[in-house]
Amino acid sequence: xxxxxxxxxxxxxKPLRQNFTGATVYPSLVDHLFSxxxxxxxxxDAARALKASQLAAELYPDSPAAxxxxxxxxxxxxxTTRGLASLKKSAALNPSPNQPASPGGLNNIAYQLAxxxxxxxxxxxxxxxxxxYPQEANLYDSLGEFQLKKGxxxxxxxxxxxxxxxxxxxxxxxxAKEIVKKLTEELAANPARP
Numbered sequence: 001x002x003x004x005x006x007x008x009x010x011x012x013x014k015p016l017r018q019n020f021t022g023a024t025v026y027p028s029l030v031d032h033l034f035s036x037x038x039x040x041x042x043x044x045d046a047a048r049a050l051k052a053s054q055l056a057a058e059l060y061p062d063s064p065a066a067x068x069x070x071x072x073x074x075x076x077x078x079x080t081t082r083g084l085a086s087l088k089k090s091a092a093l094n095p096s097p098n099q100p101a102s103p104g105g106l107n108n109i110a111y112q113l114a115x116x117x118x119x120x121x122x123x124x125x126x127x128x129x130x131x132x133y134p135q136e137a138n139l140y141d142s143l144g145e146f147q148l149k150k151g152x153x154x155x156x157x158x159x160x161x162x163x164x165x166x167x168x169x170x171x172x173x174x175x176a177k178e179i180v181k182k183l184t185e186e187l188a189a190n191p192a193r194p
């Protein structure tokens with residue numbers, strides 16, 4: 001069995017659910033569903049991404065990858081509460097620092113989304129990541145970068161300041177300090193601008 005993005009997930013899901021129910025061992029299709037979900041996410045098809053990720057989470061409830069997929073899909077469907085719960089589950093199932101629901105993994109996903117023009121969704125991912133990892137300065141730094149891209153200078157300033165307050169020595173601290181200085185000067189010169 002090979003699943004592709006054009007698969008009818010309802011038609012495929014029904015026999016999979018029936019065949020896997022009660023089984024102690026069954027094939028792993030998580031990688032296939034991961035690829036399908038990623039395809040839909042990056043092609044801005046939030047509804048189909050959610051459907052694929054929900055199938056993965058239902059069939060493989062103990063898979064960190066399936067929970068991660070579901071979390072990202074919920075977030076791009078604007079349900080950050082469910083997204084947060086799924087991402088926390090993924091992180092709990094695999095606490096490795098290199099897993100997808102780690103601070104670096106979520107930051108990476110945010111940049112992938114921004115790269116295809118999904119800056120608002122990228123910001124939601126980062127805001128959710130910050131709820132899980134409030135001591136990760138780089139998440140605030142990335143959020144500030146995206147806010148700046150959207151022209152939200154006051155919000156960007158606050159994010160960069162939070163990054164520096166969280167860890168004044170994080171990897172991009174020097175760059176963040178320069179941006180804070182520049183934004184502070186700009187906003188002081190033009191207080192009416194956001």
